[in-house]
Amino acid sequence: MNRTRVLLSAAALLFASSVMPAMADDIVLGGSAPMSGAQAEFGQSQIDGAQLYFDQLNEKGGIKGNKVVFRPLDDRADPRQGTLVAQQFCDDSAVIGVIGHMNSGVTMPALDIYSECGMPQVVPATNPELMRMGFKTVVRPVANDFIQGALPAKYVTEKLGLKNAVLVHDKTVFGQGIAGVFQDNFEKGGGKVSGTFGTNPEDVDFSALIASIKLENPDVVYMGAGMPQLALFLKQMREQGLKAQFIGPDIGFTVDFITQVGAASAEGALMTFQLPPYDSSPELKDFSDRHQARFGRAPGPYASLGFANAQVMAAAVEKAETLDREGVLAQLHGVTVETLLGPVAFDENGENTTAPMYLYIVKDGKFELIKQ
Amino acid sequence: MFDYFLQQLIFALAIGAIYGLIALGYTMVYGVMRLINFAHGEFFMLGPYVYTFIFSGLIGLGGLAPVLDSVIAIVASFVIVGLLGVAIERFAYRPLRAYGRLAPMLSALGMSIVLQSAVRVTVGPQPVHFPAIVPSAPIESLGGMVTTVQVGILAAAVLLMVGLTLFVNGTRLGIWIRAASESWTTSSLLGIRVNRAVSLVFFIGPGLGAMAGIMYASYYGIMQPTMGSVIGLKAFTAAILGGIGSIPGAMLGGFLLGAIEVFGTAFLPILSFGYIGTEYRDVFAFAVLILVLLFKPAGLLGETVSEETTVAKKDY
Structure with missing residues (x-):
């Protein structure tokens, strides 16, 4: 009896500490990508990049005086897990925007769920079809x-x-x-x-x-x-x-x-x-240094994309008249922002009008950018 | 066209040799126990991992000559994976013998998941580069191109197959294995310790699988925890094609499956004037398997087993 009670209270403690509720006026944004499994390196780098931008934003006082809380969840690159994550974000009324998912196959079934609950979504997946399925809740800054x-x-x-x-x-x-x-x-x-x-x-x-x-x-x-x-x-x-x-x-x-x-x-x-190398501009070099300082490691393959997507989402939140899903959604498609990866503006499908693409060549055991 | 054919034949032999070596494990276990050891693909996967572990351990300890390090690591992988096979049979299959054929088979499936997940958790799920044991260099002859790795694989596989055949047909221990696969009851009445024969089979089969794994990883340059699943299934197919339970059948089946796959890829588009693409390779390969089974249900070299003898053999 006694032992059960100890176990129960321990479980309750654990539970309480893992779902720390955000403060009432905090802005909660979700993020999802594979953070375990074979593609974890790619997924985690996106999450890290986004986290870095939100940290920076909070240091400067957040958005309209509200702190941004970034809540990443692991979708394991698995479409089934992705829909569960989407449902979880939808059910939490504090979440007013989501950056995700990394894989096209995971994004596709999740789109339906996000659109149902009116969730503004910035998509990093690259399949052209995603933006042509008629969902009005999504934009894609990255090239398809x-x-x-x-x-x-x-x-x-x-x-x-x-x-x-x-x-x-x-x-x-x-x-x-x-x-x-x-x-x-x-x-x-x-x-x-x-x-x-x-x-x-x-x-x-x-x-x-x-x-x-x-x-x-x-x-x-x-x-x-x-x-x-x-x-x-x-x-x-x-x-x-x-x-x-x-x-x-x-x-x-x-x-x-x-x-x-x-x-x-x-x-x-x-x-x-889709991304330039980290030494190709002073801004990216600076980003790389700050990433190193914050996480103790060099940015992973998609870190700068995570950062830029966070910039897009933050810009929509900034412009929103009310800090809820409807408010952000109303601004999402019209947002124009100068991101770490260049200017972003969306066409009627939600595709970036000037999304860049880069060509690399393997030289002496390294990838080297081919200048166009 | 002859050059092209010759070239493809070399590829078929190299991949067929690997299939054959794995198929031997399936067929020997089936022969003695009437059990399909679904964990066998994982022994294949463990081979290169154990090899890398021991090889880098030897290098870390200062190492001997690189060639000697390799040889020690190869022999050690055979022994370690073989002993693991013996242990798995002892603790996961033997206690279930009395409960029909389904229970050990499920236990084997479970074992496969356990081994694969264990490697995935401890070493990580990503594919890892595996350095070639024999440095890869092309040899040009007769208009075709062979690499030293392919020659090495073929030579090693044939050597192992010949060795196994001599062992099974010419030694006392080999007699145990053959007797046990004929009939358990009679062999034990004649004083053959059947359990020892089973352990022996579970040492040799996984060991050969590990060797095939090392060849495979060294051929393609990578290893990953899931590599045993697909190829295990293919080798199992090869064992059935040749006649499961028959040792020469497994070798024949391996080479045959390799040839069907390679020639399916190489000649289907040409023979069908481009209408059937290379993506139909597996359709073709498995259609051949079904055709063979329709005419020879026991496989090419398999003995035709009547219901009566099956019952007798099952009745351990």
């Missing part, structure tokens, strides 16, 4: 996959003069979609696609496929797939002596890509990414 597939196609046809491409994709919505966008733009630029090859998302052996690609003798290979497949493919491609220009999407923009391929084989590979 139309831009991501178009940039390298333009670069290889115009700058490098390469005209014969082979496409490889993993049959997922993302992989097949972005390979299709690349193809459209590549053909528009006067190129010819001599073959499209589908693989399975879990495949690790591409040797037979590469041998048949070699018959087409391409000078460009575009691959729409995830990791580690991008790395495995390029490694096996170089082992077989296929020297074509390799291009991959944002998922491959990690150090793991280069270590798994091997620096020598990765040399010259092109990769698109």
